[in-house]
Amino acid sequence: MKFSPKVKQSLDQVVEKFKNGDLSPITNTVRIRLDPQAPARNWSLSNRVLAYIQAEELDCRGFRQWQKAGRFVQKGSKAVYIIRPHMVKDIDGEADREEYTCIGFYPVPVFPASATKGETPISLYTPAKLPPLMDLAEKLKINVSYTPTIEDRYGDCTTDGTRIRLASFDPSVFFHELAHAIHARIKGKLTAGQNVDQEVVAEFTAAVLTNLYGYEDHSGSSWKYISLYAKDPLLAITKALATVEQVLEYIYSMHDISNMSSIHM
Structure with missing residues (x-):
């Protein structure tokens, strides 16, 4: 042939x-x-x-x-x-x-x-309202797209933090992947795959941002998520706090945090 x-x-x-x-x-x-x-x-x-x-x-x-x-x-x-x-x-x-x-x-x-x-959104791919910090992603030239991914994953981020794909309209999923992208910029490049330390940093950062923006409490879900990766979730979070702080400081330095007072229930 x-x-x-x-x-x-x-x-x-x-x-x-x-x-x-x-x-x-x-x-x-x-x-x-x-x-x-x-x-x-x-x-x-x-x-x-x-x-x-x-x-x-x-x-x-x-x-x-x-x-x-x-x-x-x-x-x-x-x-x-x-x-x-x-x-x-x-x-x-x-x-x-x-x-x-x-x-x-x-x-x-x-x-x-x-x-x-294009002005025409792809059917089922774009939420009626984009989540907070989407403008920050644009400013950082991070390509964010709503596109179908596998059912056991709500989103993913490239190891260099230049592209995010989302299969959920839940803002916490975007916050999680954005945390990955910013962590990649701080670290230089992320480790491929589901790395425990990286997942803890991303999920805890997402929980903080979800709370800051006034969304429904996400801490319980975050604890369950982190528990899937770490045998001792509390120890894992404690070890990750320094990096979480770096990620949040990066966001605060690049974005007007006064907008965080608005409620998006």
């Missing part, structure tokens, strides 16, 4: 994951919640896995598909590639029916939702 260089490169990424025993791309794509209008809902599982491995999100569409949705691909964005079979009609097929043969595959460039902009 003939593959173009771009198709081969995409497939190699999948093979490399599987060689390392990582089957998460398959399980994740099956569990992702997609916009009802997303073309990926009709893709084969193999193409969904291809897109997810390359983009780390699943709602990927072509230029015209995004334009039709009222969105535009940002300049400089890199495409990810799914594959489409190249079918040719059999010359020797029976006269009463058309038969086709697959002679290879060719790449189809698509772009993830996070690479688009």
